[in-house]
Amino acid sequence: MTGSQIYDIIRPGFRDLIHSNIGLTQIASGLVWTEGPVWFPAHDMLLFSDIPRAHIYSWTPHGGVSLYQQNSDYANGNTRDREGRLLTCQHGTRSLVRTEHDGSRTTIAHSHNGKRLNSPNDVVVRSDGSIWFSDPTYGILSNLEGYKADQEQDGRFVYRVEPDTHTITAVSRDFVQPNGLAFSADETRLIVAESGSSHDPSVPSVLRGYDVSPDGRLTNMHDLAEIDQGLPDGLRVDAYDNIWCSAADGVHVFSPTGELLGKILVPATVSNLTFGGPRRNMLFITATSCVYSIFVNVSGAVD
Ligand code: MG
Numbered sequence: 398m399t400g401s402q403i404y405d406i407i408r409p410g411f412r413d414l415i416h417s418n419i420g421l422t423q424i425a426s427g428l429v430w431t432e433g434p435v436w437f438p439a440h441d442m443l444l445f446s447d448i449p450r451a452h453i454y455s456w457t458p459h460g461g462v463s464l465y466q467q468n469s470d471y472a473n474g475n476t477r478d479r480e481g482r483l484l485t486c487q488h489g490t491r492s493l494v495r496t497e498h499d500g501s502r503t504t505i506a507h508s509h510n511g512k513r514l515n516s517p518n519d520v521v522v523r524s525d526g527s528i529w530f531s532d533p534t535y536g537i538l539s540n541l542e543g544y545k546a547d548q549e550q551d552g553r554f555v556y557r558v559e560p561d562t563h564t565i566t567a568v569s570r571d572f573v574q575p576n577g578l579a580f581s582a583d584e585t586r587l588i589v590a591e592s593g594s595s596h597d598p599s600v601p602s603v604l605r606g607y608d609v610s611p612d613g614r615l616t617n618m619h620d621l622a623e624i625d626q627g628l629p630d631g632l633r634v635d636a637y638d639n640i641w642c643s644a645a646d647g648v649h650v651f652s653p654t655g656e657l658l659g660k661i662l663v664p665a666t667v668s669n670l671t672f673g674g675p676r677r678n679m680l681f682i683t684a685t686s687c688v689y690s691i692f693v694n695v696s697g698a699v700d
Pocket of ligand 1: 432474518519576577630631668669
């Protein structure tokens with residue numbers, strides 16, 4: 398599709414965030430359900446998960462797609478910590494795992510209050526080193542994206558893990574199914590996606606915002622935006638605090654206060670996205686069996 402066909406410009410300001418003559422480039426195809434895109438600047442490399450196949454793939458501008466981790470234990474969300482290490486939400490082990498520089502894996506979180514986690518879904522790292530992740534039940538509902546099992550936790554929470562002690566704290570209990578999450582550029586706000594409408598249409602498909610207190614608590618919960626096509630899964634924030642969120646028809650872009658600015662229409666349901674490339678102005682979009690890239694006119698904030 399050409400540029401003019403893929404942009405739904407709802408507010409004029411959206412034109413400043415895109416290159417209207419630039420279209421989508423399909424960089425991977427033939428997969429099942431792609432998720433968890435993360436950019437590694439030191440290697441000029443994108444990693445992403447294919448959850449049902451239980452692989453993590455890499456993509457580079459010159460080398461294309463390669464198998465990166467053959468057994469990913471049904472990896473879903475990925476991110477990079479401040480030391481450049483890969484952090485992965487694994488449905489199969491129901492844990493959050495760090496891949497060290499030598500390739501070995503360290504379990505960062507697997508239980509809360511003595512019970513197994515549900516199935517960690519998406520993860521972000523704050524500049525103080527704390528790790529924040531969501532724990533819905535998608536990885537234990539069937540054998541497609543993990544191993545069917547009973548929920549042991551009292552709910553589906555968002556957790557914070559301390560960097561040194563790996564102490565785990567439930568920081569939000571406000572969701573039916575918490576999913577993607579992202580900090581504002583200055584890290585004073587956290588945005589979390591509610592994807593519970595996947596199994597209960599009465600659950601609103603909203604992004605919720607919180608203030609992050611200096612001691613890591615979440616306060617002032619408020620509904621920030623509603624996704625009008627499908628549900629919100631993964632999301633990212635750009636350098637101006639605009640929110641780029643996955644939806645059934647593409648990527649929806651909201652102002653910092655939640656006003657819908659426009660959409661990038663994608664030919665398949667979008668699960669997640671991330672900013673990357675040498676200048677952090679490439680948007681990588683995981684969309685069902687494919688991954689797309691597109692140059693945008695803004696760079697990503699922290700991820
Ligand atoms: Mg997700």
